[in-house]
Amino acid sequence: MPRIPAPDSAACLAAAARQQQLTKPAGSLGKLEELAITLAGLQGRDIPLPLKPAITVFAGDHGVCAEGVSAYPPEVTAAMVANFVHGGAAISVLARANQARLEVVDAGVAADLAALPVVHAKVRAGSGNIRREPAMSAKQCAAALEVGRMAARRAIADGASLLIAGDMGIGNTTPSAALICRLTGHRPEAIVGRGTGVGDQALHLKCQVVADALARVGSAPLDGITLLAELGGLEIAAIAGFYLEGAAQGVPLLLDGFISTAAALAAQAIAPDITPWLLASHCSQETGHALALASLGLTPLIDFGLRLGEGSGAALALPLLQQAIALHAGMATFAEAGVAGKSAP
Ligand SMILES: Cc1cc2ncn([C@H]3O[C@H](COP(=O)(O)O)[C@@H](O)[C@H]3O)c2cc1C
Ligand SMILES: O=C(O)c1cccnc1
Numbered sequence: 001m002p003r004i005p006a007p008d009s010a011a012c013l014a015a016a017a018r019q020q021q022l023t024k025p026a027g028s029l030g031k032l033e034e035l036a037i038t039l040a041g042l043q044g045r046d047i048p049l050p051l052k053p054a055i056t057v058f059a060g061d062h063g064v065c066a067e068g069v070s071a072y073p074p075e076v077t078a079a080m081v082a083n084f085v086h087g088g089a090a091i092s093v094l095a096r097a098n099q100a101r102l103e104v105v106d107a108g109v110a111a112d113l114a115a116l117p118v119v120h121a122k123v124r125a126g127s128g129n130i131r132r133e134p135a136m137s138a139k140q141c142a143a144a145l146e147v148g149r150m151a152a153r154r155a156i157a158d159g160a161s162l163l164i165a166g167d168m169g170i171g172n173t174t175p176s177a178a179l180i181c182r183l184t185g186h187r188p189e190a191i192v193g194r195g196t197g198v199g200d201q202a203l204h205l206k207c208q209v210v211a212d213a214l215a216r217v218g219s220a221p222l223d224g225i226t227l228l229a230e231l232g233g234l235e236i237a238a239i240a241g242f243y244l245e246g247a248a249q250g251v252p253l254l255l256d257g258f259i260s261t262a263a264a265l266a267a268q269a270i271a272p273d274i275t276p277w278l279l280a281s282h283c284s285q286e287t288g289h290a291l292a293l294a295s296l297g298l299t300p301l302i303d304f305g306l307r308l309g310e311g312s313g314a315a316l317a318l319p320l321l322q323q324a325i326a327l328h329a330g331m332a333t334f335a336e337a338g339v340a341g342k343s344a345p
Contacts, residue, residue: 002248004273007041015040018047021333026342031301035321036328042252042277043161047329053100053254053318054160055311056151056242057084057091059118060108060235061126062171063135064213069174069206071196074126077170078111084168085117090308091166094315101158107147108136108234109169121147127233130175130213134230141229141237148241156249162321163246165239166311167259170196173286174206176262178213178231180288183265184295188214191288193258193307224269232266239263244270247277254321256314257284257306261292268296279321282306282313 015037020026027033039048059081065074083089084104087096095102105119110126123143127135136144148165155163173195180191188210194203217230228237240263246253247267255261255278267274280298283290285307293300301320306313334341 001271004247004271004277005250006273007276008044009041011044011046012037012041014046015328018328021335022331023334023337023339024331029327032320032324032327035324038279039252039321039325048325049161050325051162051318051321052159053098053162053164054103054155054158055091055095055100055164055166055315056103056105056155057166057168057310058105058107058148058235058238058242059168060172060233061110062169062175062233063127063129064131064174064209065171066129067131067205067209068202069195069198069209070171071198071202072170074110074170077168078109078113080168081106081109081113081118082116089310090312091310091315094312098315098318100164100315100318101155101160103151103155105147105151105238107144107238119151121150123147123234127175130178130231131209132216135175135232136229136234138226138229141225144234144237145225145241145244148238149245151238152242152245152249156246156251160251162252162254163242164254164256164311164314165242165260165263166256167235167239167309169233169235172233172236172259174209175231175233175236176259177288178210179227179236179262179266180292181210181214182217182227182231183269184291186288186291190291193285193287195286224266227269228266236263236266240267240270243267243274247271247274252279253277254279254281254314254317255298256281256311257309258286258289258292259309261289261296264296265292281317284313
């Protein structure tokens with residue numbers, strides 16, 4: 001496991017001092033100030049550079065769909081992968097709007113995607129049904145983590161200075177909820193949500209499925225990789241690997257919604273030093289997302305009622321990060337502008 005560096009606290013201090021000098025009442029840019037200071041620490045620069053974002057969408061299918069936990073059929077996963085590369089999905093549009101590199105990785109889609117221009121890294125054709133069996137073997141989980149690590153290496157080699165992981169996998173809010181329950185200690189009723197929009201009966205069933213998966217795994221302490229293999233999914237494990245490699249290379253990670261946050265919790269269980277590299281973008285409408293973010297100690301930037309995944313909420317928040325940096329870098333100081341600073345204590 002590569003070592004994860006700590007952010008540069010001297011750069012944070014220098015950035016905080018600069019914020020006090022910029023031509024505005026102290027603290028008046030609110031969260032934009034905190035963001036600029038955090039990004040200074042993560043980049044190791046008093047004045048961070050504009051971000052070069054890379055978005056990687058990881059796709060995988062889920063055996064647990066057999067239990068009736070999603071409002072959509074599993075075939076949608078493969079069809080949406082085609083939609084990503086043909087430019088018609090929400091994340092395709094948001095990647096273009098933000099001039100972000102977009103890569104799509106097949107980590108474990110059930111269908112054959114050979115004809116599509118995606119990264120072919122299928123570890124297996126869909127996960128096991130977590131209510132009744134492990135999602136995958138330990139060996140497959142290690143392979144899925146490596147799929148994500150390789151994707152992060154490609155993005156960083158291409159110049160990325162901010163990583164966004166997206167997810168596509170019908171059924172994946174169920175394993176995500178199971179992971180979040182197990183890693184935060186919350187009960188299924190506090191975490192399980194409607195995903196793509198299931199009704200009351202299916203929501204009740206989904207809670208039971210998650211409770212059964214948790215009971216199957218038992219309460220003895222288990223490491224993060226074992227939990228991903230038992231309760232996760234192929235794209236979820238790949239996202240965890242993507243985050244672990246990004247942090248190891250000192251690149252900030254902008255989380256998306258429920259699924260990516262579940263993957264981040266698993267990555268944190270594997271390597272606690274990842275925590276300062278995680279940034280929250282938005283609060284998903286999915287029930288347990290706010291609690292999952294709180295467990296990571298993160299405050300989301302926006303709450304737009306999104307419940308999509310794909311990396312969409314993270315992409316949407318990108319302009320806020322870019323503008324936090326632009327203000328920090330581009331505003332004049334009181335001395336430069338000849339404006340009088342604060343007079344009263
Ligand atoms: C057309 C369509 C596009 C999507 N893009 C992301 N998701 C999202 O919804 C799914 C998770 O919800 P559940 O657990 O209820 O199946 C994942 O594929 C997630 O990426 C989509 C879902 C659909 C139907
Ligand atoms: O928050 C998410 O990422 C999410 C929520 C519902 C369905 N798909 C994704």
